[in-house]
C-alpha cells in the first residue's frame with residue numbers, strides 16, 4: 001500500500017531527465033557542483049535503475065537510484081542492489097516519500113534477482129526501520145607522523161612511486177582494489193567504467209585548499225604494483241613550522257610487505273604532522289603493525305548496511321563457520337515472504353565453509369529475531385550473541401543463540417573501502 005500523498009506517483013527517470021534528478025539531490029544534500037566539477041566527474045548512475053516520486057504537476061519531489069553490484073559474503077558473493085542517491089526535497093520531507101521509494105526499491109530489486117540490498121547511510125537513524133542492519137564497522141585513524149610499525153620481512157625490497165592521480169591510474173587502482181579485497185565480506189568493487197573513473201577524479205572544488213590528489217604506489221623488484229594509497233596534503237604553516245595534514249582517500253595492499261612499505265612511506269612525508277585514514281577493516285594489517293595503536297586515536301563508525309530481500313537465497317549464498325541446525329522465527333514488516341519460521345541447517349563443509357539451506361517449517365522455534373539483525377550478522381562481523389545480550393534476539397532453546405552466533409561469525413572482518 002502506497003504511503004504517498006494524493007496524486008503523487010513513483011516513476012522511472014530516464015537519462016534525459018538527469019538535470020531534474022540532480023536538482024532534487026542538490027536540494028536534499030545542500031550542494032551545487034560548479035561547471036568544472038560537473039564536467040570532470042563522470043555520470044555514474046545507471047539510468048535503468050533511477051527512480052523518483054513525481055508530484056501531480058509532473059515535477060520531481062524525491063529520487064533514488066541503485067547500482068548493480070556483486071556483494072562479497074563469507075565464502076561467496078551474490079547479486080546486490082546498492083541503494084544510492086536517496087534524496088527528498090526539504091519541503092517534501094516526512095510525508096512518506098522515502099517509505100514509498102523503499103518499497104519500490106525492494107520490489108524492483110527482487111524482480112531483478114537481487115536477494116540483498118546494501119547502502120551507506122547518510123544518517124544512521126534512517127534505514128533500520130526498513131530492515132537494513134549495519135553489517136560492518138570501519139576504523140578511522142589519525143596517525144602521528146613517524147608512527148612506528150613492527151617489521152615485516154621483504155618490505156625493504158619494495159620501491160615507491162609518488163605521482164599525481166589521473167585517469168591513467170584507473171586501471172591499476174581497480175586491479176589492486178579487487179585483488180586486495182579478495183575474500184573480504186562487504187568489499188564491493190567498482191562495477192562500471194564510470195565508477196572506476198570516478199574513483200580517480202579530483203576536481204579542484206573537492207580539494208579544500210589541499211594539493212591535487214596524489215597516488216603512492218608500491219612495486220616489487222619486477223616492477224609489479226603491490227599496494228597504493230590515494231592521498232592529499234594540505235599546506236599548513238604555524239609559528240613552529242610546517243604542520244601539513246595528510247588525508248588518505250583509500251589505501252590497499254596485496255600483502256603484509258606491501259602494506260608495511262606503503263605506510264612507512266605515507267607516515268614519513270616531509271612537512272607533514274599527521275595522517276588521517278578512514279574506512280579500514282577492523283583487522284586491517286596497519287592496526288596490527290602499529291607499535292602504539294592508542295597513539296593513532298582509533299575511532300569506529302558504521303560502514304556498509306545490508307538488507308536481506310530474499311531470505312533463503314541470501315542465507316544460502318554464503319558459507320558458515322560451524323555446523324548449525326536451528327529454527328528461527330523472523331519478523332519482517334516490509335517483505336512478507338521473509339517473515340515466519342525457517343529451519344537453517346548446514347550441510348557438509350566444502351573448501352569455503354559450511355553451506356546452509358533455509359526451508360519453511362512449522363517446528364518449534366529456537367530463536368526469534370528481526371530481519372534487521374539477520375542483515376547485521378550476515379557478513380560475519382556482528383555477533384548474534386551480542387544482539388541477544390541487547391535483547392534484540394530472543395532465545396527459546398538454550399544454546400541456540402551461541403550456535404547461531406558461532407556459525408554466522410567469520411574470520412575476516414567485513415568492510416567496504418569506499419562510499420557508494
Ligand SMILES: CC(=O)SCCNC(=O)CCNC(=O)[C@H](O)C(C)(C)COP(=O)(O)OP(=O)(O)OC[C@H]1O[C@@H](n2cnc3c(N)ncnc32)[C@H](O)[C@@H]1OP(=O)(O)O
Nearest residue numbers: 028084085086087088093094095096097098099119122125
Ligand atoms: C543510501 C543513501 O542514499 S543515504 C542518503 C539519504 N538522504 C539524505 O540524508 C538527504 C537528506 N534527507 C532526505 O532527503 C530525507 O529527509 C530522507 C531521505 C532522509 C527521508 O525522507 P522522507 O521522505 O522524509 O522519509 P519518510 O517520510 O518516508 O519517513 C519515514 C520514517 O523515517 C523517519 N526518518 C526519515 N528520515 C529520518 C532521519 N534522517 N532520521 C531519523 N528518522 C528519519 C521519519 O520520521 C518516518 O518515521 P515514522 O514512520 O515513524 O513517521
